[in-house]
Amino acid sequence: MSHVILCKMCQKEVAPDKRADAIYCSDECRISAHHSEARRRNRERTSYERSIQTRFAAWLAAFEERLRRQAPENAIGYRAGLWCGRDYVWFPIVPVGRDAKGRSRGRLDINRRRATDEYFSLQPFEPPSVPLATLYQIRFISSVYPYPDMGEAGSFEEAIPYEIKMNNLPIDNIKALPVRRQRM
Ligand SMILES: [Zn+2]
Incomplete structure (x- = not known):
């Protein structure tokens, strides 16, 4: 298949020899996606914690x-x-x-x-x-x-x-x- 997969992190093309289910072009992009997910969860938690006194x-x-x-x-x-x-x-x-x-x-x-x-x-x-x-x-x-x-x-x-x-x-x-x- 010639279906092109774009890296979820940098939008570059994922090389066709990568696993069929690869969503990142490289380990760097996989790790950096992992970090940005952790940052997102952190932000979510901080805003939840800041809202406690209003919410409750x-x-x-x-x-x-x-x-x-x-x-x-x-x-x-x-x-x-x-x-x-x-x-x-x-x-x-x-x-x-x-x-x-x-x-x-x-x-x-x-x-x-x-x-x-x-x-x-x-x-x-x-x-x-x-x-x-x-x-x-x-x-x-x-x-x-x-x-x-x-x-x-x-x-x-x-x-x-x-x-x-x-x-x-x-x-x-x-x-x-x-x-x-x-x-x-
Ligand atoms: Zn990438």
Whole structure:
């Protein structure tokens, strides 16, 4: 057949001796297509994450109200526990270690600003930042140093309907957890 196939990346003709199903003219084009696909997915995720507070405004308002109703006296913040089969992994996670200037690396809040608190703040309300849209155990944190977890006091379960990509989680394969994912 003399049917001409054009490279999906550079539009040059794919040499006829290539495999019949080739869609790229070269390895370079295949790799660069792979990279641009990764960039596209990245952009999509960033714009999704930026839209969370608008998109989930009603849920966030209801969640904030529930937190205020449930919070024991002296609670300064809360955290969200993801059940991983044997134990909870609690968010937020503040990475250990310091940067080159000796400052704590901190964590990123939902606005991608650095924060060092090991809890989400109640006042002002800080929306939770979690890596998987699913069910979490919410627990309160005492305002009294060293800010212990207040255990069952006021604790409740909540399905958080959005997720934010996080690196270096202490969970092997978060997508494989036996949890029911929320509709996004
Ligand atoms: Zn090409």
